[in-house]
Amino acid sequence: MSRYCLDTSAYSHFQRGHQGACDIIDEAQWLGLPSVVLGELWLGFNLGFHLAKNQSLLTAFLANPTVHKIVVDDQVARLYGELSAELRRQGTPIPTNDIWIAACAAATHSVIVTFDDHFRHVKRVGRVLLG
Known part of the structure; x- marks a missing residue:
């Protein structure tokens, strides 16, 4: 089952008709949109x-x-703390909101769809890099 978690860039490009974003969203069986993205x-x-x-x-x-x-929720908050600590230890911090998005993806066992390459530093979460 294809489970995807959209970041803001993926949603925005989808609304502008970007083919890669549209293809992923059209094929998905489950799409998550984090409250942070909203x-x-x-x-x-x-x-x-x-x-x-x-x-x-x-x-x-x-x-x-x-x-x-x-x-x-509590699970996402715990994952946010864990991921933030891992990224700091690696010396690869990313924007705070993107850590929240990664925590949402981890909690829902979904893959992040994004145009932002820095998600590669989040080892626990898969990603589809568009663009």
């Missing part, structure tokens, strides 16, 4: 010029039965 998207929507359009697209996306919101 927050980043809402930030972009509120700073941009197309709030109503972006809100409508997101609402439609979330209505898809294969899409599941991944919330930060």
Whole structure:
């Protein structure tokens, strides 16, 4: 079963019609969208010029039965702490929100779909690097 966890870049490129992102999302049997990604998207929507359009697209996306919101719970918080410590020990820190996204992927046994190469430093989580 194909289980994917989208980061903000993957969702944004999907909405712009990027073929690789569209292919992954179309084939997925389970898609996770972390609450951290939702927050980043809402930030972009509120700073941009197309709030109503972006809100409508997101609402439609979330209505898809294969899409599941991944919330930060105790398990995700524990994994965040573990992954943060591992990355610091390796000397390869990545942006904080991306560690939360990786923790969400680890908790749901899903693969991160991203355009951000720094996820390669997170050894516990698989990734599909687009672009």
